[in-house]
Amino acid sequence: MMSATNKVSKNSSSTTASLTTVSPRLAKNVQRHFKERVIEFILMLAALSAVFTTFAIVAILLYESLGFFKTVSIVEFFTSKEWTPLFEDAHYGIMPLVAGTLTTSAVALAVAIPVGTIAAIYLSEFASHRAREIVKPILELLVGVPTIVFGYFALLFVTPILQKIYPELPGFNMLSAGIVMGIMIIPYIASIAEDAMRAVPMSMREGSYAMGATRFQTAIRVVTPAAVSGIVAAYILGISRAVGETMVVAVAAGQQPTFTFDPTEGAATITAYIVQVAMGDLPHASIGYQSIFAAGLVLFAMTLCFNILGHIVRKKYREQY
Amino acid sequence: MINATTPIKAESKDLNFFYSNGTQALKGINMPLYENKITALIGPSGCGKSTFLRCFNRMHDLYPGNRYEGQIIMHPDNTNILEKGVDPIEVRMRISMVFQKPNPFPKSIYENVAYGLRVRGESNKRLLDDKVEEALKGAALWNEVKDRLQDLAFNLSGGQQQRLCIARALATDPEIMLFDEPTSALDPIATANIEELMSELRNKLTILVVTHNMQQAARISDYTAYMYLGDLIEYGDTDMIFTRPTRKETEDYITGKFG
Numbered sequence: 001m002m003s004a005t006n007k008v009s010k011n012s013s014s015t016t017a018s019l020t021t022v023s024p025r026l027a028k029n030v031q032r033h034f035k036e037r038v039i040e041f042i043l044m045l046a047a048l049s050a051v052f053t054t055f056a057i058v059a060i061l062l063y064e065s066l067g068f069f070k071t072v073s074i075v076e077f078f079t080s081k082e083w084t085p086l087f088e089d090a091h092y093g094i095m096p097l098v099a100g101t102l103t104t105s106a107v108a109l110a111v112a113i114p115v116g117t118i119a120a121i122y123l124s125e126f127a128s129h130r131a132r133e134i135v136k137p138i139l140e141l142l143v144g145v146p147t148i149v150f151g152y153f154a155l156l157f158v159t160p161i162l163q164k165i166y167p168e169l170p171g172f173n174m175l176s177a178g179i180v181m182g183i184m185i186i187p188y189i190a191s192i193a194e195d196a197m198r199a200v201p202m203s204m205r206e207g208s209y210a211m212g213a214t215r216f217q218t219a220i221r222v223v224t225p226a227a228v229s230g231i232v233a234a235y236i237l238g239i240s241r242a243v244g245e246t247m248v249v250a251v252a253a254g255q256q257p258t259f260t261f262d263p264t265e266g267a268a269t270i271t272a273y274i275v276q277v278a279m280g281d282l283p284h285a286s287i288g289y290q291s292i293f294a295a296g297l298v299l300f301a302m303t304l305c306f307n308i309l310g311h312i313v314r315k316k317y318r319e320q321y
Numbered sequence: 322m323i324n325a326t327t328p329i330k331a332e333s334k335d336l337n338f339f340y341s342n343g344t345q346a347l348k349g350i351n352m353p354l355y356e357n358k359i360t361a362l363i364g365p366s367g368c369g370k371s372t373f374l375r376c377f378n379r380m381h382d383l384y385p386g387n388r389y390e391g392q393i394i395m396h397p398d399n400t401n402i403l404e405k406g407v408d409p410i411e412v413r414m415r416i417s418m419v420f421q422k423p424n425p426f427p428k429s430i431y432e433n434v435a436y437g438l439r440v441r442g443e444s445n446k447r448l449l450d451d452k453v454e455e456a457l458k459g460a461a462l463w464n465e466v467k468d469r470l471q472d473l474a475f476n477l478s479g480g481q482q483q484r485l486c487i488a489r490a491l492a493t494d495p496e497i498m499l500f501d502e503p504t505s506a507l508d509p510i511a512t513a514n515i516e517e518l519m520s521e522l523r524n525k526l527t528i529l530v531v532t533h534n535m536q537q538a539a540r541i542s543d544y545t546a547y548m549y550l551g552d553l554i555e556y557g558d559t560d561m562i563f564t565r566p567t568r569k570e571t572e573d574y575i576t577g578k579f580g
Binding site: 204212 | 380
């Protein structure tokens with residue numbers, strides 16, 4: 001080994017460094033090493049902050065709800081059909097709020113899923129490059145509109161139109177709120193579903209066209225099933241948005257907790273209740289104050305369920321191409 | 322040099338092709354495809370052989386700005402399939418294609434093979450069953466998949482997927498089948514299977530195949546065309562092209578001096 005080294009040194013006459021000690025040029029750079037560790041730590045801190053926040057929220061929700069459930073039995077909470085925690089004759093049944101949330105969300109999704117999916121198919125498979133360049137940014141602009149604007153759009157524009165068709169419709173109703181919420185969600189669904197469809201490789205489309213398929217057949221029979229996992233992800237995000245949406249329903253759906261699944265009636269959702277109570281000045285640790293957290297916990301559980309469901313569906317149909 | 326009694330299935334006449342960026346990828350190609358024969362296209366990368374192949378099923382129409390000049394006449398109807406009034410979908414129904422990389426659809430084995438018939442509006446279950454079985458047998462895949470026709474096509478091996486794509490292309494009874502380097506993504510055993518299959522398919526239809534592999538062209542084809550930079554340099558009997566080519570360029574490419 002030594003002889004080989006000697007040979008090398010001889011050949012490259014300028015270098016004579018011995019191999020027995022670490023050359024200073026290759027020695028561990030302590031300063032650089034330290035810097036790397038510091039950067040790593042800062043990056044980790046940023047990532048952990050999100051995790052910590054989530055855990056903190058869950059902890060507070062659980063803690064305050066615990067106080068709530070000391071006064072109110074869980075059975076009443078889930079079975080009573082009245083939610084009147086601030087009344088003299090207080091009832092603590094969460095179901096009217098859950099019903100309101102599910103009804104407005106269902107109306108929103110009935111609007112957003114078909115329109116969003118069709119928009120995604122159009123943008124990904126039919127629109128020319130120029131049309132896509134124009135339409136997509138406009139669609140995404142909708143995301144930037146504050147939700148309170150959508151709320152008053154529902155109350156002052158959509159509701160009067162609906163009342164012309166259906167005169168018995170009350171001023172506050174879940175139909176109008178749901179429809180506008182659906183419009184609000186369309187860009188989310190369209191944009192994410194379109195990304196998923198565009199990610200389907202061209203070779204798969206070519207395979208379909210080569211079989212004599214039309215553009216529509218290719219879009220519906222090949223591209224959509226190939227992108228189904230991304231499309232489902234878009235729907236799940238849409239559902240979570242609808243369930244958690246606050247301002248539109250608080251403004252346009254009314255704030256009266258009513259146990260009904262009829263969208264032509266007004267009703268409060270979980271979020272509408274929370275915002276309504278949180279704006280008043282309730283004493284800390286009162287039952288009314290604690291009821292916010294119990295409602296929040298239910299909302300959190302609902303979104304979690306949808307997210308888990310979405311995760312399962314996505315895993316089952318993950319892209320394979 | 323070419324057997325004059327064999328009927329011509331299709332022929333390109335003074336075919337020029339321009340991509341949307343203006344590059345001319347094919348320069349005045351004149352070449353016949355003989356019925357029930359295998360014609361191989363060979364040449365270095367970028368010589369235009371795939372571009373030429375994809376003219377036959379109007380694949381270039383999928384991308385805006387591409388332009389054909391000249392004719393591809395299909396027999397027996399004697400129609401120029403590049404004509405403006407010709408519907409590319411009708412062309413593709415008679416000329417099917419197998420791609421370089423197996424590209425099954427995200428569907429079951431059965432639905433992959435039935436796809437071509439379904440897009441034609443066929444929904445008769447018994448007819449579909451028969452056609453699927455026939456096509457899978459024709460692609461030498463039936464015995465391997467007959468018990469799991471409802472399985473997702475992605476669960477098959479690469480070689481099986483490529484045979485599935487052949488079955489898919491066969492199910493609609495095409496007159497011409499285009500193969501764009503069908504074995505370049507496959508191992509030697511799967512390649513041998515596909516080559517054997519192509520030799521058998523010759524009895525039913527006319528084949529045009531692009532290949533990078535000269536041995537493959539020599540093994541399976543009846544006629545060979547050597548292309549270079551968008552020109553058809555030489556066309557002839559495969560035996561003749563590989564043993565005594567008339568053009569120096571062809572000889573250089575075949576003997577490995579170039580390419």
